[in-house]
Amino acid sequence: MHSSNIVELNSSNFQSLVLDAELPVLVDFGADWCPPCRMLEPIVDQIADAYAGQMRVGSVNADDYPDLQIRYGVMGLPTLILFQNGEPIHHMIGYQPRQRIEAQIKPLLTPVTNG
Numbered sequence: 001m002h003s004s005n006i007v008e009l010n011s012s013n014f015q016s017l018v019l020d021a022e023l024p025v026l027v028d029f030g031a032d033w034c035p036p037c038r039m040l041e042p043i044v045d046q047i048a049d050a051y052a053g054q055m056r057v058g059s060v061n062a063d064d065y066p067d068l069q070i071r072y073g074v075m076g077l078p079t080l081i082l083f084q085n086g087e088p089i090h091h092m093i094g095y096q097p098r099q100r101i102e103a104q105i106k107p108l109l110t111p112v113t114n115g
Contacts, residue, residue, distance in 0.1 A: 003045035003046075003049050003057075005045075005048035005049050005052045005056075005057060006044065006045060006048045006057050006058060006059055007056065007058045007059075008058070008061075009027060009058040009059060009060045009065075009068070010060070010064070010065055010068075011065050011067055011068060014060075014068060017056070017058060018056075018058060018083050018086075019083070019086040020086065021056055021083070021086075024054075024056070024082055024083065024084045024105075024108060024109060025056045025057070025082070025083045025084075026047065026048075026055055026056070026057045026058070026080060026081075026082050026083075026105060027057075027059070027060060027072075027081045027083060028040065028041075028044045028057070028058070028059040028060070028078060028080055029059075029060045029062050029072075029074045029077060029078060029079045029080075029081070030059065030060070030061065030062065030077050030078040031061060031063045031077050032061070032063070033063075034077045034078065036077070036094060036095040037077055037078040039095050040078045040080075040095050040096070043096075043097070043098045043101065044057060044059070044080075046098060047098065047101060047102065047105075051105075051109065054109045054110065055105070055109055062074060062077055072088055075093075076093050076094060078093075078094065078095065079091060079092070079093050079094075080092040080093075080096075080101065084108065089108065090104060090105070090108060092104060
């Protein structure tokens with residue numbers, strides 16, 4: 001069960017939820033049969049909760065939506081792609097610990113201002 005901060009992405013909603021999004025969107029391409037994908041899921045859930053308001057997090061089942069996998073050149077699973085202003089600006093391939101993912105995405109996010 002995913003965090004409530006993760007949206008299930010598909011061919012129909014990808015344009016509106018990722019490409020047209022005002023916030024950066026981290027997209028997790030994975031599959032149910034993929035052990036590293038399952039290992040990454042709780043980390044992606046934690047990141048979705050930790051960065052709610054700074055970015056959106058979505059997941060794509062690559063088996064169900066091969067068109068999205070092909071469009072963004074996803075060769076291995078899991079693959080995380082950070083989209084900003086509709087463009088894929090950063091790819092991370094394979095299982096990564098949370099610290100490594102955060103170190104790569106934090107500099108690309110707009111800081112939250114409390115005010």
